Amino acid sequence: MQPETQPNADAPAPEEQRREFLKKALSVAIGGATMVAPAAAGLAVYLDPLRRKAPPGKFVRVTTIEALPADGVPKKFPIISSREDAWNKTPATPIGAVYLRRTKEGALQAHNVACPHAGCFVDYKPEKNGYHCPCHNSTFELDGTIADENSPSPRGLDELKIEVRNQKEVWVHFQNFYAGHAEKTPVA
């Protein structure tokens, strides 16, 4: 761009300057207007995922009490439920997994397998009597609390609600939670 020159004898008359300005302004405005519709439509679709909500947590039948050892050792179960993936609906498909255990006192406890640090699938380590995340080494006690304060997970494993139905069926309220935060917030 050339710096603005001082008005001199060659400069167009004010009337002509105005017309020039009007032409430029109109070109920019019309040119810009032609882009509005495609840009807006594109942006709307691009932002559409923001409108999509995660399904609310739901109770899923996981197993029976008899399948859980009485000594507090957790067992891993897939969560089989219906799943919506954009245009597909699948009635019964794995949507996640839980560790389920029966404490020595007989209480049931369920944890989402996803590490609250970054979402990896945590392993149960019998020799450590707890959980260990294979990615960044977060460690958890059997009851899901953080085992090592210096390990990377900001909170303990996410505990899930349990209901026992028909005396022995274990139903777990399956839900995912945002990783990386100290507070446990359901994915929405």
Add this chain to the structure above:
Amino acid sequence: MKRLLDWFDQRTGYRKVTHEALHEPIPGGARWRYVWGSTLTFCFVVQVITGFALWMAYSPGSQTAWESVYYIQHQMTGGWLLRGIHSFTAQAMNILLVLHLMQVMIDGAYKAPREVNFWVGLILLQLVLALSLTGYLLPWDQKGYWATKVATNLLGIVPFIGADLQKLVVGGPDYGHHTLTRFFALHAGVLPAAMVALIVGHVWLFRRHGITTKKPHKKRDSHFWPDQVLMDTVACLAVTAAVLFLCVRHKIFGTAGPLGAELGAPADPSEPFSAARPEWYFLFLFQFLKYFPGSMEIWGAIIIPGIVMFVMFLLPKLGETQRGHRFNLALLCGLILGSGWLTWQAMKQDGADPGYRLAVVEADRDAHRAAELARSPDGIPISGAASLLRADPLTQGPKLFAKNCASCHRFDGHDGTGRPSVDPQTASDLKGFASREWLAGLLDPARVDSPHYFGATKFKEGKMVKWVKKNVTAYTPDQKAQLQKVIMAVSAEAGLRSQNSADRRDAAAIKEGAALLRGDIGCTECHAFQKPDEDATAPLLTGYGSRDWLIRFISHPAHPDFYPGTRDDKKGMPAFGVSQILDAQSIGLISDWLRGQWYEPSPRATK
């Protein structure tokens, strides 16, 4: 010809353009240290060419991504080579980027008036990393799926907008079709388009300011064409050779591994993947995160990397003085050494972790098995390849056994997956259950009360053990031969695939054995065999070890056909079916696995 070119030049002016492009002066002559920029451009072109070809065969979608990549890798002519070149060239670009950056920094080519070009270069570097990250997911295998889950979860910790940001990148609240379509649009459209624009700008700015030469000049001045171009092509050839070598290295050395790039097992959110790691050039970031306790994660994941990148943008300003330049070089050196150290730490820790090594072995095995099942006559169903592994006895059997059976039983001394079982053994070892060898051990007085059979159970001093100890010990050689036939007869009931030919060959002996079983050897005094026996007190031998027998046994061991009336809730075997501990499919998978009944490619198909 000359006249034709003259005509073309008159219409287009191409000579002036090519002259402009090629006759760039290089004071001090062409040098090897100037080749890196050209090798990067070359790699980008390779990626575009191979990328377009891959695009023609790739289908983003939860049920088609892995499947189409499998098809490219294992079915299409040259597919493995195409994927291999694309994958290894991407990896080579990351190394070449570092070399290019080092050369630019050491030679001072980032300083005024070339700041803008340095910044363009930094953005290009990030675009290459973004292309790597997006490309890693596209095969939708376990490796890419879990690595991407980590990467996108890290986005979620950005304050305020994290959750929305994550949703935009992932294409919704969960991973699926739209994660793939979005990553693919970025990988094949948006990012490469931005790369082209910035590469053009990068080269244009480079030419505008001219090359920053390394002094002192040792040779006389020359031009880009042909002196430097020759060196550049040689360097590109070296890159190509390295890439091709990496594609076929397993073949050359005879080691286990794929031709070209790896393809893991199909992504499955319910299937743990303890071998989850990012690509090797992101390992330093991965390792870095391990040092930050929970509340500090944002420092390791976002703030510190952000500050480093910001400082990189300031380098031209810092480098205006000689001291500043030295500081910059020290900083760059520190960053490279630091990243190298972190990478090495990550690899060292993994190498020393038996759990991780086993996870890698299992990941390779699942990957291999998934491809094998995909090649089977049934092929991949429309619901996708993840269901193949879920319904495969060879894959699921060991896991189900470890989870449900190994707290009492063993399989070849371990828990089915090769790990030792933590619980004490209180039931038999089921490797080769109902086979001739297994039954021979059961009927061997020296072994029948070993932990392998009844030794660890409440039947340790039961009727069967007593019978074997008392009678078999006293057998004459003739009777031993008879017992051998009985073993054949009982084992034939299982109809094991591994004994198919032996059963056919020994049909006469089996018939004899069946008669002895009812007669001289006297099994039917306790067991029922081939006809109903109200007074039987021991497990049914009709169909012993067959699929149906095993499923019924696992479902309901206290059934009158097996161990009626002996069940003790605390110690006895759970009724896995009747108590709804396992569904019918799982019991079927365990039975098939114990019986060695799974799909195996015919020897001809594997060639």
